[in-house]
Amino acid sequence: MKKILQDLSFEELENLILSYGEKKFRAQQIYGAVMRGKKLSEINVSAELRGRLCEEFENEPIVIEQTFTSSDGTEKYLFRLADGNLIEGVFMKYKYGNTQCVSTQVGCRMGCKFCASTLGGLVRNLTAGEILCQVLAINALHGGTDKNRAVTNLVLMGSGEPLDNYDNVIKFLRNVTAEGGINISARNISLSTCGLVPKIYALAEENIPLNLTISLHQTTDEGRARTMPVAKKYSIDEILKACGYYFEKTGRRYIFEYSLIAGENCEKEHADGLISLLKGKPCHVNLIRLNEVKERNLNTVTEKQAYRFLGLLEKGGLSATLRRQIGADIGGACGQLRASRLKEQKEDKNNGNSDIR
Numbered sequence: 017m018k019k020i021l022q023d024l025s026f027e028e029l030e031n032l033i034l035s036y037g038e039k040k041f042r043a044q045q046i047y048g049a050v051m052r053g054k055k056l057s058e059i060n061v062s063a064e065l066r067g068r069l070c071e072e073f074e075n076e077p078i079v080i081e082q083t084f085t086s087s088d089g090t091e092k093y094l095f096r097l098a099d100g101n102l103i104e105g106v107f108m109k110y111k112y113g114n115t116q117c118v119s120t121q122v123g124c125r126m127g128c129k130f131c132a133s134t135l136g137g138l139v140r141n142l143t144a145g146e147i148l149c150q151v152l153a154i155n156a157l158h159g160g161t162d163k164n165r166a167v168t169n170l171v172l173m174g175s176g177e178p179l180d181n182y183d184n185v186i187k188f189l190r191n192v193t194a195e196g197g198i199n200i201s202a203r204n205i206s207l208s209t210c211g212l213v214p215k216i217y218a219l220a221e222e223n224i225p226l227n228l229t230i231s232l233h234q235t236t237d238e239g240r241a242r243t244m245p246v247a248k249k250y251s252i253d254e255i256l257k258a259c260g261y262y263f264e265k266t267g268r269r270y271i272f273e274y275s276l277i278a279g280e281n282c283e284k285e286h287a288d289g290l291i292s293l294l295k296g297k298p299c300h301v302n303l304i305r306l307n308e309v310k311e312r313n314l315n316t317v318t319e320k321q322a323y324r325f326l327g328l329l330e331k332g333g334l335s336a337t338l339r340r341q342i343g344a345d346i347g348g349a350c351g352q353l354r355a356s357r358l359k360e361q362k363e364d365k366n367n368g369n370s371d372i373r
């Protein structure tokens with residue numbers, strides 16, 4: 017694989033262009049084109065400079081391979097990386113703006129039992145530029161530019177554990193929020209983690225005021241360990257302390273994700289558990305009805321059960337919402353699309369069909 021130009025900050029790009037013996041303003045021109053989602057071969061500079069860039073860097077680090085549109089307007093994409101790996105992303109339209117869900121790794125090694133992204137383990141980390149290119153591509157697809165964005169909000173909730181790819185994710189966050197670039201405000205970015213405690217402390221020191229989101233899904237360490245192996249390493253108590261530190265440092269309220277799984281975590285005792293863990297803390301609880309993954313033997317709850325659980329939390333004084341379920345008809349949950357595509361490829365191979373496209 018060639019290098020990825022979108023990994024570079026503007027300053028790094030400027031140094032590169034100067035090292036080529038080119039004028040400084042060329043860097044601005046190239047940066048602007050890249051931020052508008054252009055391929056390197058489409059940048060309007062001399063053929064010589066374009067040729068040099070294309071020789072050294074990937075022309076198009078990610079390609080939108082397929083788009084699926086849900087009846088509710090949500091779009092889901094399968095992206096192909098330069099090395100042939102597949103990742104996925106989602107674009108959701110809300111009243112206040114448009115949110116894109118990005119992936120941070122190919123696969124995942126966290127092993128959560130309800131999640132499709134982790135089925136085949138971790139393949140590799142994405143580079144900062146590969147994460148940024150997802151945003152640039154979808155912004156351009158929807159007619160956005162660097163100055164007039166079609167993507168206004170980001171959630172790092174696609175495939176992968178962002179804090180398990182810490183350095184690349186931080187670099188991505190700096191580049192996507194940089195003034196002069198696509199410049200998405202950190203306040204409009206949510207980073208979701210299964211709870212890698214030392215990395216939460218590190219994130220608090222980075223001075224990036226994003227929304228920290230923790231995948232909690234249970235109220236006791238034993239219960240949590242049943243579906244989330246990471247719970248054996250870090251306790252809920254340690255996670256809550258790290259969140260408290262994050263709030264102290266950034267002044268940002270944190271969010272807990274709680275996916276409702278039938279028979280696992282949605283009885284009154286669980287609501288009481290959440291209330292005693294979280295009451296009085298500067299946090300919000302986001303309930304989600306489990307998106308059933310066919311490789312996994314876990315079931316979702318009815319809407320009525322979900323609202324009952326929400327009611328219990330509210331009565332107990334927690335700030336909580338039930339997230340509208342969107343995109344369920346297009347494999348909306350983490351990793352479902354890629355998993356089904358990989359399965360198709362395997363079946364095709366077994367049928368002696370090597371042309372997987």
Ligand code: SAH
Nearest residue numbers: 131173176177208209210231273306307349
């Ligand atoms: N690795 C990060 C980000 C991944 S996914 C994390 O664990 O937070 C974003 C959210 O979707 C997480 O809360 C994750 O637990 C949840 N999730 C994954 N698969 C799901 C499914 N099938 N149904 C509902 N929520 C799911």
